[in-house]
Amino acid sequence: MKQLILTLIGRDKAGLVEQLATVIASHHGNWMASNLSHLGGYFAGILQVEVAEAHLGALTTELERMTDLDIRIQQGLDSALRSEQQLQFVITGNDRPGIVKELSAVIKHKGANIVHFESNKQSAPNWGVPLFHAIATVELPPGLNKDDVVTALESIASDVMVDIEA
Secondary structure: OEEEEEEEEEEOOOOHHHHHHHHHHHOOOEEEEEEEEEEOOEEEEEEEEEEOHHHHHHHHHHHHHOOOOEEEEEEOOOOOOOOOEEEEEEEEEEOOOOHHHHHHHHHHHOOOEEEEEEEEEEEOOOOOOEEEEEEEEEEEOOOOOHHHHHHHHHOOOOOOEEEEEO
16 A cells, blocks of 8 residues: 655635545545645645555546645655654743744754644633644654653743643
8 A cells, every 4th residue: 555645725615625535535545644724715734645556646647637726746655663752732822923933943952843733823812912822743752851842842931831631
């Protein structure tokens, strides 16, 4: 079986997921995982598909012919078993330009790797100030203590709070 990683974007409209799922299923592909979103009037996402090598060419050709989505196709890489610990951090703080840069720089500096990241801006219920909210799944290399990462992230600003979800 071959792994394909699809990145896609197109003007949002009803039926895009069904259209994509139909193409994949008609070529005996298996929709493994995805992260799809509506952002600023566009439908965007990333998707992992598994398909037998015998169907790979036909699936790739039909995906490239889709006119409603701009799709980039990459062959998945063999993933070696990882010994790193994965943790999910929930990060909240006052929203400001550059906060993602600051957070990601701290994580990289600690030798950790972001494997999944979701963020949004929310209105604070009682203050009306915009709050930054993110959920980051991070791989910690052997020997790195999760508390060191939390402390480093919280040191960015006094208003940044970091929780770890189990």
